[in-house]
Amino acid sequence: MRIEFTQDYIENLKEIIENKNDTAASALMAEAHAADIAEIYDELSIDQAKYLFLLIEDREKAADVLAELDDDDRERFMSELPSDVIASKFIDHMDSDDAADVLADLSEETRDEVLKHVKDLDQAGDIVDLLNYDEDTAGGLMQKELVVVDIESTVASATLEIRRQAEGIEHVFYVYVNNKDNILQGALSLKRLLLASPEQKIKDILVKDIISVRVDMSAEEAAKLAQKYDLIALPVVDSIGRLLGRITIDDLVDVLREEADHDYQLMSGLSQEVEHSDSVFRLTRARLPWLFVGLIGGILAARVIGVFEHSLAENAAMAFFIPLIAAMGGNVGVQSSSIVVQGLANNSFSTESTFRKILKELLVASVNGVALAGITFVFNLLTLDSMALTVAVSISLFAVIIIASVIGTFIPLLLHRLKIDPALATGPFITSANDILGLFIYLAISGLTFHYFH
Amino acid sequence: MRIEFTQDYIENLKEIIENKNDTAASALMAEAHAADIAEIYDELSIDQAKYLFLLIEDREKAADVLAELDDDDRERFMSELPSDVIASKFIDHMDSDDAADVLADLSEETRDEVLKHVKDLDQAGDIVDLLNYDEDTAGGLMQKELVVVDIESTVASATLEIRRQAEGIEHVFYVYVNNKDNILQGALSLKRLLLASPEQKIKDILVKDIISVRVDMSAEEAAKLAQKYDLIALPVVDSIGRLLGRITIDDLVDVLREEADHDYQLMSGLSQEVEHSDSVFRLTRARLPWLFVGLIGGILAARVIGVFEHSLAENAAMAFFIPLIAAMGGNVGVQSSSIVVQGLANNSFSTESTFRKILKELLVASVNGVALAGITFVFNLLTLDSMALTVAVSISLFAVIIIASVIGTFIPLLLHRLKIDPALATGPFITSANDILGLFIYLAISGLTFHYFH
Structure with missing residues (x-):
């Protein structure tokens, strides 16, 4: 209950x-x-x-x-x-x-x-x-409890055998079929067995072409297979095809959930999985590391702005749009990389090359960039008295959106190729880098426009 | 294959x-x-x-x-x-x-x-x-295909009945047991049936206390139930307990995944689910709305800074730490709210009151705040020549971390209570609000300290 x-x-x-x-x-x-x-x-x-x-x-x-x-x-x-x-x-x-x-x-x-x-x-x-x-790995997830019959047996003798084996097993799901060398040959559902007549041979009614996983396959890969093909149990075999165990759907669901939680957690800027009910110490330990990365990013940003102290002292209005540019670089970068990370996580099939992916991203970024820089331009034209600032903000906004998109797309793809978790790209590290780059562009461009429009 | x-x-x-x-x-x-x-x-x-x-x-x-x-x-x-x-x-x-x-x-x-x-x-x-x-709802997920037998039948007659019904059903999972009014009484696994002797009565071997869901239960709630109790199929009943259908694990897994994807997508600042293979139009439509919210946030931030234009013109160095303060408010807020959102999504059982949750959050924030403000203080003391700025940055950093934590914890809890998706709190809306509030605090405090230390 x-x-x-x-x-x-x-x-x-x-x-x-x-x-x-x-x-x-x-x-x-x-x-x-x-x-x-x-x-x-x-x-x-x-x-x-x-x-x-x-x-x-x-x-x-x-x-x-x-x-x-x-x-x-x-x-x-x-x-x-x-x-x-x-x-x-x-x-x-x-x-x-x-x-x-x-x-x-x-x-x-x-x-x-x-x-x-x-x-x-x-x-x-x-x-x-x-x-x-x-x-x-699949081996780390599998259980030894399973029901297996010989391919040469009849339905009648297999049923007796299954009755013997099934006693201690909560869910049978499939009956696996081995040859005499314990090599997996296929599987049967209990239903199929129930519908067969006792004298039929197992080898005539088994499903041969079943999906199995090698014992050294990663747990994540196994779980994605099960999800894609709607499987409720996965047989696990060794390198020569001998049946070692099976992984049941409840464990596969847990792996999928942990994977999703992990990606979510990285994007939240948490360095380990925590719950609100954890101790203050554990919660702090999970949160402080990425905040520290953000702190270093912020101090570097301070240095970048420091380079332009002279221009800022002359035109204090340049400071107005610092948060806008920094936030936009971060937002666009996270959007781009999270789309890539989700695509990689879901194993979305795509024959598109990296080059084409980035090209497409550039196109999307350009549309967004033109729209946002355009709106900002009109708004600033109406509300600011500085033409230099109006021009600088819109040009930089466009540039930052383009650059953050490309970086946001490229970095997770690169990490994936280097066999590093691409979800790291959605964390504070890349966001901070985008902020700083964006600031530099903005201050450099506004420095120029103020000089030019003077 | x-x-x-x-x-x-x-x-x-x-x-x-x-x-x-x-x-x-x-x-x-x-x-x-x-x-x-x-x-x-x-x-x-x-x-x-x-x-x-x-x-x-x-x-x-x-x-x-x-x-x-x-x-x-x-x-x-x-x-x-x-x-x-x-x-x-x-x-x-x-x-x-x-x-x-x-x-x-x-x-x-x-x-x-x-x-x-x-x-x-x-x-x-x-x-x-x-x-x-x-x-x-559960009704929207369920299928009509299921195997059901009468509680008064024997194992032998039930087996015949099951053989008849199971023909067109891919996975039987459980055999449901109804009384003559079609009210669900319990369930049996095929295995249990296989282990029973033909003359046994179904009513003597069925599992009575099974978990079923009402047809109007939300799909998400049903999926979480199945996950928590490791169920591979859920019987669906109407308000008087009549068996209407069943939901199978593959559909429940899809619901869990969509839920996780949805939360991830909201935190990424995407307004609808997209893949990289979608059209440029669809990708833009998913990304532009939240970027627009960020834009408005940035323009409001510009206004806030504008209020302090005079102080900035006098002390350009005040601008240095604008990105640090804004980023830290955003990061801390997202951390806090994502922990709450995950907790709500996983239905983590907790008898803690909202008040205690916020109190605990305050404690964690204080530890983080003291650590980060302390490090920044020492660093700025060694590298900046302005005591006013050094003091202002650390005080504001501490204040922003505390305030962003509390807002980040409180808002998703409030949204949940108002029956609004709490995951909205991890999106750009709250982040922008935290940025602006943080900026105001920082500029106000540094205005004061510059006045005082002069």
Whole structure:
């Protein structure tokens, strides 16, 4: 059941915990979904959480709760538990991929200690295998739990085999089909099996041309494949095609979401993922680095303006449009680069060359530039008494829009080619550079026009 | 099969189309996945696409291709086809939700024309039903294709029933269980059915407490539910609990992605979703509106500075730090509001009140403010000869960081409470406001300090 969390619910729960009312606490836990229980964690002390989580009777739910906790919370929570409790209460009841993720957070020593207490040796073996893979690869996402039948079997014998294997698997999704060398040959849906007659051969009804991923493919690439082809599970194979495991849609969705969050976070000027509920220290650590980059940008900008101090002292009005030019360079640059970053992130297919992309960007920038510089020109003509400033602002505005567009398009493409995250281009670094360049252009041009129109 | 698109592949394909080589074209289409074929569309003229798509022998694949096209492309493509071809080649082979989406793009007249040609009256009826729902609701996402059995039946009779219903359904995911009034009672996985013995009663093995959504729930809310509880299909019910349809994970993933793209796009200063491959006109239309807002902000900033023209003429150095102050206000504001926007988007559970949130934000801002204003103070003390400016810059920097943080936190919370998209707070509107406010503070303070230190 979904729980509507209210202040009252939490108060009531805390009272139950304080009174050590086991029956009431375990009834509340029986009612709540694992994802909701994991969310209560933030509201409890570690001792309260320990009491509560160990009272969850459904062991798979308890395991899910642990899997759903934030990494930091989980680490802190587990450090309070003896290894045999971690193994028997949680790891024994987890899918192999979740178990490996949980154990990856522990010190090597504790991990070995916990593994010794895992009852099912197959499960322990699977976890040790999975711990070998980098968490950012298909191998790091996959689970060992899957249903596989031999290509030479009949529907009848395969059904028996599936019944045996499926017991401990939450979602079957597909039945995979291997040859005798464990090389993946294709897959079947349970539905297809249900519709087939018992004496049919698996090899006559399987879907052969299925999409699988290599164990060393990046997690992001695998997730994009699944999204593009609407797949709900991806089989994972080694370099010679042996079936190693599968990745299920819920984990793929999490990867896609993390990827999107990461790009969003970079554009927000945050150097790590944070939530408002994080500690002040963590929030500050996430925010200060990019602000510091912005500070350096601002100090450099001060230096650029300093070069023109003499002109400014003569014509103070030159200062009026400094924010406009700086903001416009930044805005245009972010627009351009975010379009490129989104395109790269969505793997939008395009045979357009970089040269053509920049050419097109130039065209868009010119239209925007003419429109904005034109409006500004007319407005300033009517409201300013300085023709020099009017001309300078519009020329610089146009130039800044063009330059910021090209830089905004080119930099993420360049970063991508250099195998650096192109989303970095949307952060404060490029914005600051655009600001400074824009300022220089503006001050230089207005210096000239004031000289000329004098 | 996945196709690696290269310039060569496209050239070859175009040549085949030009020579009207039906065999070669249909072989290429047989090989390619619907999602890939949909991507080729951008490279072809409408006539080329028409020739190619009508050659796809697998009719469900052809239907998938149409469903995968961008809305604009699809509309243009369909306008070239007679209604009976749209019905027989595409709509007849689509899931009801995709069919409804496709038909929603057509004029009412064409839509009725197409519906007349749909062979299966059940399919036509389902489509007409689905067209009644707003596309942003659960009803707008759901499909009528699902497998449902009676709660009073046995496993044996249910299996027969499922076999009958499942024929035309790609993914069964869950078997839903209704009572005789079509009120949803629970669900079963095919696996559970496979593990049960034939004489067992459905009512003894179903999972009762399943999560369903009301037909009028927002699409976004439904998608977040599915993500939180790791669901692969969501049953949709009406106000008295009758089962109306189901939403499958692929559509839910699309909603989550659109939501994330939308927030990203707002922060980039784009007023609509665009890709680099869109037309120059469309790209300009997406970019110009927010740039125009920035322009107005810049002109207002010019006015604010204009008020201080006299002080600036006396102390030109005051202009040096205009970009720093403006940029810092913008950066801090975007950081603060994006953390709030992400929190709201992820539905992070928090019992913290708005007041406490802002208090915490104040604390983080103070730490950042002291650090950055401190560094700037020391740096300026060593490099500037004006004590007045050194003091003014650091005081203003601190003030701007505090004010921008509070505004950045408060505005998205306010928008959310007013049922307006909080992501608007990350766009140029608030940034410009922060810039202007920051400038005013800086110029006012430096006016004072120059007066005082003189």
